[in-house]
Amino acid sequence: GQAAAVVDLLPSDLQADLLGQMQADAAEEVLELMQPEEAADARALRGYEETSAGGLMVREFLQYPDEWTVEQVVNDLREKSEEYRDYQIQYAYVHANQGQLLGVLRLRDLLLQPRDTQLSQIMIPSPLSVSSDMNLEETHGFFQQHHFLGVPVVDDTGALIGVLQRSDVDQAWIEQQDRSFLRRQGIVSGEEIRSMPLWVRSRGRLAWLSLNIVLNLLAAAIISNFENTLAAVIALAAFLPIISDMSGCSGNQAVAVSIRELMLGIAKPSDALRVWFSEVSVGAINGVVVGCLLGAIAWIWKGNVTLGLVVGFALALNTLIAVSIGGVVPLLLRKLGRDPAVASGPLLTTITDMCGFFLVLSLASVFVEQLKM
Missing domain, CATH: 3.10.580.10 (CBS-domain)
Structure with a gap:
């Protein structure tokens, strides 16, 4: 009876939140003891998704x-x-x-x-x-x-x-962003504090770390397949992380724009083709510019024009791949009901790494004799 009296005094949205955190039987007992009108409002709100307009x-x-x-x-x-x-x-x-x-x-x-x-x-x-x-x-x-x-x-x-x-939406948004930030940092549950059981905390982090091992092994397999090329042209090793990082930056820019447009309702999953064309247009310009810059640096630094061409072309092409993935994947994830802010990053990083390594090393294998000069 006392619990019902307390719940009666709360705004309807807080009533629904509090009852939603209780066991079903306990929540129903409280509802039975509440004022009929208050109970009806709380029941109605509990029927909506928690963070939907109806739930808030x-x-x-x-x-x-x-x-x-x-x-x-x-x-x-x-x-x-x-x-x-x-x-x-x-x-x-x-x-x-x-x-x-x-x-x-x-x-x-x-x-x-x-x-x-x-x-x-x-x-x-x-x-x-x-x-x-x-x-x-x-x-x-x-x-x-x-x-x-x-x-x-x-x-x-x-x-x-x-x-x-507005205040309720802002509060829910902040809470969602906090959970998304933790998941991006490898806290899979989206919630962790140090007072939680040690095994629970370890298990949540290990799930993400284990996935990262698998993804990085794929990239390592590509490098291993071109060991002879790397041994012949050791200078390539200095440019692999640069190409991977630069492409990843371009892809993350595309991810950020897509997620913002999803938030504002400007883009929808059905706009994937339009978004892809728009990102490819920007990526083509930026890819050529940064490719030329890195290619010139490689040429001047190592004194080999072929190395500059290989590095520059690989970066330009990988930039196109990165912005394509970064622009479209958040929309596809939203269509599948997944959180674009959490899942886009690992997919983007893994694919751009693999594509970047493959492009550089495969091109180098074709021109390996010129690169030795």
Whole structure:
């Protein structure tokens, strides 16, 4: 009973979060003891994905029929002042008889209009809204584009069902980025603190380290296949990490742009071909420039023009491969339901390393006699 009383006092989104962390039986017991209206709101929110617009929205907001007058709204605010006191109110929302969102009403306008004025006459019609199934990347992108403190949430029929607040989206976004950062650093679970059991921490890290061993063995196998070429032209060894790193940098730039466009809703998985063409265009220019620069450095440093041509061409071509992967893979991962920020990096690094090593060493094998000169 005490737990239900405490949960009753929380905003609806926090109620859903707290109940979602409880065992199903315990959560149901708490719901049974809560106020019926509060319990209904909590049950409704638990039906949405945790970080979707529906999962993050609050059900505490002001809404009125469009035929109501200013006087009716003012009277309602006075009569229910105790209930509304804890609401984070910026606007009131105007709806049709069937619940469809029609407009938004600035509360200050209530003070400046005659008391018999209908809400439909003073509301801001057709306000922006988000659907209840919009994911966190899309809602974060929405608030990046629009400087709102909150936005109405509607269902498939256009009915108003809640309000999504910028502060809640920002908090969820920060938490997601923290987990993604840890996973990128090899904390596979996305969550680790040093008070956790030693074996649990070790197991989470070993999963990532083991995968990296396998990926690096693939790159090592390519180098091993060209041992004779490396032995004949030892100068190539100095340029292998440069080509790998430069290509990786170009690929990471493409990854960053793709992930940002996914966040802002500018790009979708279906745009993969458009994104690829755009990245190849940029990659061709940058690949030629950095290839010429590295080729010139190799020529001047080692005094061998063939070495400069091999190194420069390999870097230019590997840059094209890197930006193609970096631009398209995040979109494909999103389509597969994977986190692009976490999985794109290992794929990009491994493939660019393998392709870079293969291009340099295979070209060197063709021109090995000229490179010895």
